[in-house]
Amino acid sequence: MTSGKIEQQSCxxxxxxxxxxxxxxxxxxxxxxxxxxxxxxxxxxxxxxGSEHLKDGMPRGLAQVIIMSAYTRAVKPRPPGNLHIGQYIKMHSVPKVGEQMSCEVVCVDKFKKKGMSIVIFEVDVAMMSTNALLFTGRLTISWAG
Amino acid sequence: MKTARTNLPANFQNCSLSISQGLINQFADLAGDYNPIHMDAVFAKKSSLGKIIAHGSLSMGLIWNSAEKSLLGKWLKGASLEVRFRLPAYLGDDIISGGVLRSDCQSYDVWVNNQHGDHVIKGIFYIRSDVLGEN
Structure with missing residues (x-):
């Protein structure tokens, strides 16, 4: 599921x-x-x-799972107890089954608010073969450590 | 009921889930997120939340499910979703998603509520304006 080389850079x-x-x-x-x-x-x-309403191909909600997976792979180890407090997702296109996606995770902002340490990440997911953007996610995390 | 201007449904269909540990474990396998707040009762009990909670993305998935069920694959090109996680969905909770078309006729107020009627998630689902005429 992952490219050893790129995953290694994160690890x-x-x-x-x-x-x-x-x-x-x-x-x-x-x-x-x-x-x-x-x-x-x-x-x-x-x-x-459930699947009764779904057509063939990727359920749209899987975009958020892919975004979360990219985040959990790229940002590790994380302290236990982080809280996911907000998310934005923009769909551009949908990959086909078996398609490789290239995911880039950027820390776009961090700040303290109401006693919480907030970190905002942006995740861009693109088709590996063409580099066309598939979806973009922005995660707001209350950082525990 | 459809709206006259865009033919969009006035409401999203409701979708629901009962939060069991089995469901949380399946979602952890799907997302690769094994944060102990979702998996370890002892850890969760010591945390500020006091017990195991579901992944926020698990609850958020219900909104996508409602959108896909209601829009039947139409209008989803270029769609976006922005949410705030208001409350945790705890192990044992029953959650339900829904949505209502806003006055602009191209976005929906969306939510996931728990069995007490409290908002677990609240947000807005946007449909790209230039695809409205395509359907």
Whole structure:
């Protein structure tokens, strides 16, 4: 499901030191990873949410799962207890089953608000073969450490 | 009921889930997110939330499900969704999603509520204006 080379780039940094609020730099690339839209992902989605209304191809909601997967792979290790407090997703296009997607995770902002340490990440997911943008996500996380 | 201007349905169909540990585990496998707040009762009990919660994305998936059921694949090109997670969905909760067409006739107020009628998620689902005429 992942490219060893690109995933390794994410792991090299993340495995050495846990991500803390202080380590994030606004505007910096955190990491990149490859994700394949596998039949197993679609099977699990249908198992959880049902499938009677779905046509063939990717259920649109899987976009948020792919965005979350890219985030969890690129930003690690994370402190336990982080809270996901907001999300934005923009759909541009839908990949085909078996398509490789290139995902880039950027820390776009961080700030303190009402006693919480907030980090905002943007995830761009593009088709590996053409580099065409598939979907964009913005995650707002209350960082625990 | 359809609206005269755009032929969009006035409401999203409701979708629901009962939050079980099995469901959370399936979603963890799907998303690759094994945060102990979702998986470990001892850890969750010691946290500020006090017990296991579902992934926010699991609840958010219900909104996409409602959208896909209601719009039947139409109008989803270029669609976007912006949400705030208002409350956790706890293990044992029953959650339901819905949506109502806004006055601009090209976006929906959307939500996921728990069994008490409290908003777990609240947000707006936007349909790209230039695709409205295509359907």
């Amino acid at each position: 090299d940094l993340g495995d050495v030191e846990r991500w803390t609020f202080d380590r994030f730099i606004s505007g910096s690339l955190i990491g990149s990873t490859l994700i394949e839209l596998s039949p197993e992902m679609i099977r699990l989605w249908k198992l959880i949410y």
